[in-house]
Amino acid sequence: MTLPLDALKGLADCLPVGACLSDSETLDRYGRSTAFWSTRPLAVVLPTRREEVQKIVQVANQHGLALYPVSQGKNWGYGDACAPSDHQVIVDLSRMNRILEINRTLGYAVIEAGVTQGQLSKVLAEQKTGLWLDATGAGTSASILGNTVERGFGHTRYGDHFATTCGMEIVLPTGQILETGFGHYPAAKARHCFPYGVGPAFDGLFCQSNYGIITRIAIWLMPQPEAFCAFFFRNSKDDSLPYLVDQLRRLRMQGILTSSVHIANDLRAFSSRAEYPWKECGNETRLSTALRQQLRKKHFVGAWNGTGALYGTRRTVRAAFSEVKKALRGNLVLGFNDRSLGVAEKVVGGLTALGINASAFYGLRIIRPLYGLLKGIPSDDPLKGAFWRCRKNSFINGEIPSGFNLRDSDAGVVWISPVVPATGENAVEVERLIAGTFEKHGFDPLITFTLINERSLTGIVNMAFDRTNAEETRRAAACYDETLSGLIDAGYIPYRTGMPGFKKLHQYNSPFWELARQIKKTIDPNQVIAPGRYIPS
């Protein structure tokens, strides 16, 4: 199937020269993904302005096209820039990358869809705004808006991205502009300060759905605190997960700890520090218990490893940190601020220069990017873990080059992301379920649990595989399928998913998805926006 010429002309007429592409190289590129599935688009359009998006939507209605909006197309592990089915037109919003406002007093930024984490973070620092972003581990080139409307999360006090957005601009399937919250009142003063507006709140409706194209959002930014403490903890015991989860939930529910807290198992920690130990394991793609133990020692990694941070004044941070240490008694807990991390790095640098093996400080190399994330500084470092199962992991000791796109590498990545009540019991049940299924399919379960709010964890399981290996890719697909189904059946529904997950979400027929479909039919009768995305068609 190719795009009819008049439709192609219609799209091209909406756009500047060169912003409507349908050459096969472009279609190939957008048709690749880091996952074990991908779809091929009919065309790719690259609007620069909202008005162009409105025109594109009108052309789509006239010609019966399906449009699939992406912000930067870096929805890695959930299908990248690929639509849920072939023959959709990718609306790539990466050229709509203006930062429209930064409000220093009220701490927010108004940004277009294509604004990346790296871009905003840089501007905030360069302009000495005194404001911090919350960044995800998806790297500097990932879109903020794209992540937010997928309900992604980061590492700081503003880790829940949907909870810190305030006002959206949406191109509806009619081409009309919807401003959510108070935004539709021309003079509204609090449009970026109070998220609900008055009357029904539409923001939640347009996330993880296909009711419109979100072209702009406002996000809240943290004021740089007077004092900051990033803390890192590890526990060498495999059975320490429930204890850690229960203690950290208590700290969060008491309001003492307000950042997201990430707890990674040893495998997840290895993956961002080292290549897969192909030699040591004799090319076996599951690591033995003995080898895992060796690697833990070598990489200064515990069975469970965590990060979190405290923000405030010197007094409040000191008081909160002593509560964290008290709650995590029996764990190694290290706290760093700019000064102490700098000193530690210098000491280790000095020892290394003297030829002294400072293995106990090995962890420092990995701490810097994590430390940055806890201050909202995005880093490409976490992407290195995507290459875990590749035979060549050329990045682990080097930098990921700017402009690099994971979909153009061998790395296979799919995320499975169940939501889990933040109790030790539930965390262990989920960990066992995942580990069992992964073992069966010959994979090592790379797991992170993130305390995303005061009461729930999001488990992030990295289904890592080598995309150049067809057999392994098939196994990864089977493992993904069984793990996700097992989790849903056990009541651990994912917070987010990619195309193969959508139909699993619809397996229970309920008024919920019926209502979602009914609304879709009403506001997008021609199904022009992302058919098949989340909402059953």
Added chain:
Amino acid sequence: MTLPLDALKGLADCLPVGACLSDSETLDRYGRSTAFWSTRPLAVVLPTRREEVQKIVQVANQHGLALYPVSQGKNWGYGDACAPSDHQVIVDLSRMNRILEINRTLGYAVIEAGVTQGQLSKVLAEQKTGLWLDATGAGTSASILGNTVERGFGHTRYGDHFATTCGMEIVLPTGQILETGFGHYPAAKARHCFPYGVGPAFDGLFCQSNYGIITRIAIWLMPQPEAFCAFFFRNSKDDSLPYLVDQLRRLRMQGILTSSVHIANDLRAFSSRAEYPWKECGNETRLSTALRQQLRKKHFVGAWNGTGALYGTRRTVRAAFSEVKKALRGNLVLGFNDRSLGVAEKVVGGLTALGINASAFYGLRIIRPLYGLLKGIPSDDPLKGAFWRCRKNSFINGEIPSGFNLRDSDAGVVWISPVVPATGENAVEVERLIAGTFEKHGFDPLITFTLINERSLTGIVNMAFDRTNAEETRRAAACYDETLSGLIDAGYIPYRTGMPGFKKLHQYNSPFWELARQIKKTIDPNQVIAPGRYIPS
């Protein structure tokens, strides 16, 4: 207009005997409100179970009835239990008052629509759950669900009620049951821990709208902290508002202060402490500057008076309180916990018994109920302010009797509630706009500004009048109309409103209200749920 007999029979058949009322005494009672408007219903139905609500909705579809759901009917100041127009059938959910679950580990309660603040607060204490509610000033008999879906707010760290709800059960206009979030997955474990679920989030859509009847919600509860400090501040200078707002916003944005903060002007503070000074002002219904100054001294009240609270451990609360005192330097700031408040009360009691006039401690009498609210203990005390303009305020020195309903008194109350960016400049602009209009109409502006989140204030203006005085009631209506219009035109849109406010919200024709209407038409084609409520019909 009366209800046709077959429709009445249809409704009665859904319900236990005596739960479908259309006698004129009942209709009179439900047809009264504390506002300057009210509407008369066709009938009142009192379901006890969800299944009865489903049947009622079906009968309404068959007979073309309009249903107006109320939880306890205590939407005081916004129209009480009155529908936006005459001839609707009130669905009074007050008999659906079961507390279905209290989860101590994860800190939440699942409650039906009729559960009141007093009821849940009592059960939490009696069962020694160690969990605290967030209560509003609407008194013990107000529904929690009703307040939450109107996006009401309270005083603690969980002051933003919509932000701390997690999972709703809704009877749709078809009679089907919608479970929001993860609730529609039968086995879902995190349904009350993670609010968004997966796919579109509907919760915001069903608040301040008329798309369904919300019969059940889960709300998050605070664990009782190890340490607690309620703080009270006052500033005697009229021009101190901007300073207070800017300092408190900074504390909140830094995450040091996490409770709602309420800042009341002198008039608002008088109204909950004393009767209107009819004698002193010679029956004038605006107080002179000199009299206001006298009353400030007499009642130990500043030009601006505030409350907030800190929750944590002894160490973190102490650290945070010293930051509060530092930020509010130049203000009188008093901090209390259970022990110190008890001691202070004993001392004052002792002095009074000795005949010593402890006027400096006069404020203590008013502190106890406010102190309770900062711990989530509801109180009927704030309702006393409703009688400010009544010739007889029999409650100011006594208790409000249980079962008392404001609509059966002389008190006229309407709230005007603009949302204001939390900057001193905006707060002053709003205060002046309100004061000017109130002066013109012969009213004293009773104002509270609440820091409802890190970036915005909700102004709550008490349009208090004597409902037995027809002339004053007319003036109150005119004052309300002009104030609300003035605020909207200046960009200060209300977070919530009553019937006369709805059409002001629709004055700007925008895709927002068009979309709202389109969704209404789709999911409620017969307009059976609350026609005219928020959504233009």
